[in-house]
Amino acid sequence: MDSSQLLKGVLDLAVLAAVEDEDNYGYEIVTQLRTAGLDPIGEASVYGTLRRLHAAHHLETYAVASDSGPHRKYYRITSDGRQALADGAKIWRRFTETMNVLLHEEQQ
Numbered sequence: 001m002d003s004s005q006l007l008k009g010v011l012d013l014a015v016l017a018a019v020e021d022e023d024n025y026g027y028e029i030v031t032q033l034r035t036a037g038l039d040p041i042g043e044a045s046v047y048g049t050l051r052r053l054h055a056a057h058h059l060e061t062y063a064v065a066s067d068s069g070p071h072r073k074y075y076r077i078t079s080d081g082r083q084a085l086a087d088g089a090k091i092w093r094r095f096t097e098t099m100n101v102l103l104h105e106e107q108q
Contacts, residue, residue: 004040011049013088014038016058016081025064025072026050050075058084 018024018032030046053059058081063071077085099105 007038007041008045010092011041011045012053012058013085013092015046015049015053016077016085016088019059019075019077020082020085023062023074023076025074029075053081056080056084 014033014036015029018029018036024032026047027043029050030041030043033041033046050059054061054075057078059075060078061073061075064074066072
């Protein structure tokens with residue numbers, strides 16, 4: 001099974017989760033997702049997701065000066081974003097429970 005299609009379906013949720021507790025800039029969000037186990041994630045996919053979530057008012061941005069070059073655009077989750085994250089987490093949990101049943105996995 002090609003995991004890239006599954007990843008596309010949950011990337012919004014993953015990005016919102018990555019900035020839920022701490023504001024961060026794009027490349028650090030990519031690194032955080034990869035460290036969490038989403039190794040095949042492409043930078044372009046994450047940056048496109050950040051733009052889409054910003055346009056949907058799930059994220060807001062602000063600039064921070066950098067000692068090593070141009071300013072960095074930081075992303076902060078909004079109240080709409082927190083609601084989208086909570087809704088998405090519920091859907092994800094139901095989905096994984098269903099798949100565990102279908103795949104005869106033990107419930108945790």
